[in-house]
Structure formats: structure tokens, C-alpha cells
Amino acid sequence: MKKNTRIVLALDETDKKKALKVVNDVREHIDAVKINWPLVLSAGPEMITELSKMTDVICDFKVADIPNTVRLIVEGAVSRGASAVIVHAFTGEDSLKAAVGAAGKAEIYAVTEMSHPGGATFTAKHAEEMAVIGVKCGVAGFIAPATRPERIADIRRIIGARKILSPGVGAQGGSASAAISAGADHVIVGRAIYSSQDPKRTASEIENEIRAVL
Amino acid sequence: MKKNTRIVLALDETDKKKALKVVNDVREHIDAVKINWPLVLSAGPEMITELSKMTDVICDFKVADIPNTVRLIVEGAVSRGASAVIVHAFTGEDSLKAAVGAAGKAEIYAVTEMSHPGGATFTAKHAEEMAVIGVKCGVAGFIAPATRPERIADIRRIIGARKILSPGVGAQGGSASAAISAGADHVIVGRAIYSSQDPKRTASEIENEIRAVL
Numbered sequence: 222m223k224k225n226t227r228i229v230l231a232l233d234e235t236d237k238k239k240a241l242k243v244v245n246d247v248r249e250h251i252d253a254v255k256i257n258w259p260l261v262l263s264a265g266p267e268m269i270t271e272l273s274k275m276t277d278v279i280c281d282f283k284v285a286d287i288p289n290t291v292r293l294i295v296e297g298a299v300s301r302g303a304s305a306v307i308v309h310a311f312t313g314e315d316s317l318k319a320a321v322g323a324a325g326k327a328e329i330y331a332v333t334e335m336s337h338p339g340g341a342t343f344t345a346k347h348a349e350e351m352a353v354i355g356v357k358c359g360v361a362g363f364i365a366p367a368t369r370p371e372r373i374a375d376i377r378r379i380i381g382a383r384k385i386l387s388p389g390v391g392a393q394g395g396s397a398s399a400a401i402s403a404g405a406d407h408v409i410v411g412r413a414i415y416s417s418q419d420p421k422r423t424a425s426e427i428e429n430e431i432r433a434v435l
Numbered sequence: 436m437k438k439n440t441r442i443v444l445a446l447d448e449t450d451k452k453k454a455l456k457v458v459n460d461v462r463e464h465i466d467a468v469k470i471n472w473p474l475v476l477s478a479g480p481e482m483i484t485e486l487s488k489m490t491d492v493i494c495d496f497k498v499a500d501i502p503n504t505v506r507l508i509v510e511g512a513v514s515r516g517a518s519a520v521i522v523h524a525f526t527g528e529d530s531l532k533a534a535v536g537a538a539g540k541a542e543i544y545a546v547t548e549m550s551h552p553g554g555a556t557f558t559a560k561h562a563e564e565m566a567v568i569g570v571k572c573g574v575a576g577f578i579a580p581a582t583r584p585e586r587i588a589d590i591r592r593i594i595g596a597r598k599i600l601s602p603g604v605g606a607q608g609g610s611a612s613a614a615i616s617a618g619a620d621h622v623i624v625g626r627a628i629y630s631s632q633d634p635k636r637t638a639s640e641i642e643n644e645i646r647a648v649l
Binding site: 235257258259265282283284287288290297298301311313314315316335336337339341343351 | 473480481496498504525553
């Protein structure tokens, strides 16, 4: 993924037409688009390919399976045009290594903790351990919440120069400039852009906010 | 899902034609077919609908996301024809409740531990806690490994009359009759059936093996 505007659009939209339109509107202001399974279930895996013609596609599939299934999912996503796949780290070393091995030139990002309330029950307890395992397995980067910039800095100390993508900017309350200042490489913005009256203008404003702190 | 032959076919096959053929061959010997994301990525989400015309479909999507995304994935699978969806329990109560709420009359099965070596690092440590949370959230049942029948009995003590599906029968070394004897409601069999020279005969033999211990 290029590092230009530092913005990843979370395309949490299941209507194919609307999804394609918003990406087309904002494509010059984003480095990539992040899609999840609901869009695949509604519009089919062909959407990965279609979107990949406009921008880099990160498949936020939160893959959490045994090594062989992880391999098949990552291979399937990459062969459809994905530039990156997001996987869970709690499945352990063998599953993470299978993801990295299957990705080829595509990137694997690991989730070490989740930002919803239920994330506190199990994932938050093991976040640092999972980050260490991710580094050992050769992932390209990690996901860390923009809503808690101090956690971005914590993860940064463990992972060195690997990348950090930060979700939670905008509708969930996180600030793009604070996340980037805390060490994030990219911020992930969803509703704030795709539900905006003027997605292109909103994306451009966030781009300017980020440029001001670089 | 009906409880007749007690066999669920794990359709870990990404070739659409082969997948449909084997299900058609063995349909009278199975209670359901279990599919995973690799088949959706290769053959499209329409496969859920197509298979649901032949037998019950369990979407083994190992859903592990924030509540709203969990809801969208479960709704998407059920609207395509799934009778059940498998989700991870490690995402905590709110995500599990979202799955159960979105399923309607379809069933939610929760994963509490994973059988691959990496499963020992995090999931096995919290399996009992996750089973308790699953019961509290109203899941229909749980996944417990046929390769370790003592774990089926452990989970049974926590979950009461809820269902247990046991993967790992056949190629991975688990015995169908031992799993059923230990308290499993259904065994999940993959390669032993779909890679068999005669899938129908193999399925029938496993069915007989199970009947002998019922």
C-alpha cells in the first residue's frame, strides 16, 4: 500500500452501486479501501477485483482459522486482487505463519485487540503477547485503535518499523491527526466519509488535517 | 438441523462442480453440509443457496468481529439460505449476542477452542469461560474436537442440553463412535468422505458405526 494521503476508506456498505460510487468519488484522497465479508456476501467476491482496479483493496476478513483454511482464504483474496488481508493473531503462530506464507507480495495485518466492549474480555489481555508473535511471524503491520492513541504508542514500541493501521476515526470519536501523531501510518475512516453529504470534500478535509501534523 | 444420521459433511473443497457432486452423492447419509469462506471466495455466496436446496447448510465462517459486523455477516449468510453459522466466542458477549439476535430461526454455534497447535496459545486457556458466555448469550451449541473426547465431556458439563458438533473425525484421527459416545450430537467429517474413492459408501459406513453406539 502506498503512503500518500494516509487514509484508508472502510467501505462498510453492502450496496454494490453505492460502494463503487463512493470509492470513485474519493479515490484521489485515499491510499486504499478496506472491505469486509458483508460486502462479499451481498455483492460477491468479484467486488474485490472490481475495487482493485480503482485502488488498493484491504480484505478485512479477520481470518481466524486453522492454518490450512487461513492459507486458502488468503490465497483466495489475493488471487481476486487484494493487496492486503487482515487476520486475527489469537489463533497463534502456525495460523499467522500460514497467512504470511500465502500472501506472497500482498501484506498481512494482524489484529491484537478489538475496540468493542467484548474485546476487553479476552483480546485486550493478550494484546502485547500477540504483537510479539505477529512480529516473529513476519506480518507487515498491525491494527491499533485511533480511539486510544496511547495504545498506538504501546504497540509501536513492540513492533518497530512495521505499519500500524488505526480504525475508529470520525464516527467512533477518534482523531485522524492524533492517531498519526501517536505513530499510526494510516487511519481507517468509514461512516464519516461514506455517509457524508459530500464524501470527496470530507476526505479532502481529513487529508488536510493529517498533512498539518506530518 | 435434524438429528438423523448425526453426520455433517465438511465440504472443504473449492471446486464448485466437485463440491456439488459429492453433496448430491452423500445427501441421504448426512444431516448437513459445513462450508467455509474459501468456497465462497471461489464459487460465490450463491453456493450457500444452491447447497441449501439439497441439505442444511452450516456456514463455518468463524465470525470474529465487532457486533455490527457480526450482525451483517450472520444476516447475509441466513438470507442466502444458511441454517446455522459458526462464530468465535473470544470476541465476548456483545458480539455473541449480536450473532444470536441476527440468526432468527437459524442456529449459532460457538467455537471455544481450536484443535491446531496454535490453538493452545490463547483459545485453550479460556475455553471454559467462553462456554459459559456462550450459554449466557443463547447459542444453540458448541464445537468440540472429536480428537479429544474428554474435552467433549468437559464442555457437556458446562452447556447442559445444548448441541455439540465435533470436527476431526477421519483424516485427523478422531473416531465418530467415540465422539458420539462422549456426548457429541453430530460429528463433522471432511476428507474421509469427500476424498474417498466412494464417498457414498464411506458416509454409509460412518453412519453405521454411529448407529451401533446409539
